[in-house]
Amino acid sequence: MKGAIVYFSGTGNTEFVAKNFKDEFQKRNIECVLIDISKKKKINDDYNFYVFGCPIHSDLFPDYFIDFINNNIKYGNRRKCIIFSTQASNSAAGADYLGEILNKKDFEIMAKIMVKMPQNFFIAGFKKTPQDECEKLKKDAQAYVKSIVESFLEGKKVLNNVSNLRLVFGKAIYKMFKKYALNWAKNKLKVDMSVCVKCQKCIQNCPTKNITFDETIKFKSQCICCQRCIHGCPVNAFYFKGKRVSQYKI
Incomplete structure (x- = not known):
């Protein structure tokens, strides 16, 4: 079996x-x-x-x-x-x-x-x-x-x-949440490029390919709010609504 x-x-x-x-x-x-x-x-x-x-x-x-x-x-x-x-x-x-x-x-x-x-x-x-x-x-x-x-x-x-x-x-x-989630990262998240090491782990790990890199980290409109990018960042470079994120580690 x-x-x-x-x-x-x-x-x-x-x-x-x-x-x-x-x-x-x-x-x-x-x-x-x-x-x-x-x-x-x-x-x-x-x-x-x-x-x-x-x-x-x-x-x-x-x-x-x-x-x-x-x-x-x-x-x-x-x-x-x-x-x-x-x-x-x-x-x-x-x-x-x-x-x-x-x-x-x-x-x-x-x-x-x-x-x-x-x-x-x-x-x-x-x-x-x-x-x-x-x-x-x-x-x-x-x-x-x-x-x-x-x-x-x-x-x-x-x-x-x-x-x-x-x-x-x-x-x-x-249904309402899904519509809200699509632009969640685009509207709420920023990356501190002075901290970012450009490893592109967030890009590779994003399940919906919502993240791109062109001098800075950018977000498209196909987010599902899984937060992989935020909590998986090796240097904690993400900001949510202008504040540094406290990462979750299980």
Whole structure:
């Protein structure tokens, strides 16, 4: 049996959980591959089971992730899968939204879970998670993943659903957020070129190719607010609304 863990991660929270899924399956001698969709445009859909994971962007998974799944995985053929979201709140509608899509593709959803992780969007009004709480959330996530893998292998379903009203609301809010996000970097971010070392890591890591370099760092209008550029900068050269950013490191 071989599985694939298909995920997108902006600042590292989702990747942390995805790697823990891989570790837990491998401890039980089950092969799993990690597929970071920002590094791979296409996959061979020949796995026995899937784990799908993504951070929440305004209550849903970003279309960037949903489109990848729709373009690469056409038929479930009753294969089993796990869906997880990562977010700073206790719940979100992203896993339910993807669940709707995977049900139509004829997947058997064995787990649909929401993994609470440290806040990574603190530059825009949210409160930064204290370090001791960050460590606790990470340990809780590891224990949660372990229990989900055990349930999955025992054939037990763990389905944490939100209400239909929450899902409808989430879809509406995401549509507005997506429009706002497109120009978010262009309108809100600046790079201190006296600090920037021109490594172009931000350009290489941007999932939507929204960043260019021509004497200075410039942004186009296809941002998804993943914050990879900000928190992945090796010299912390980014400014948000005129202030130096405090970077998030998981």
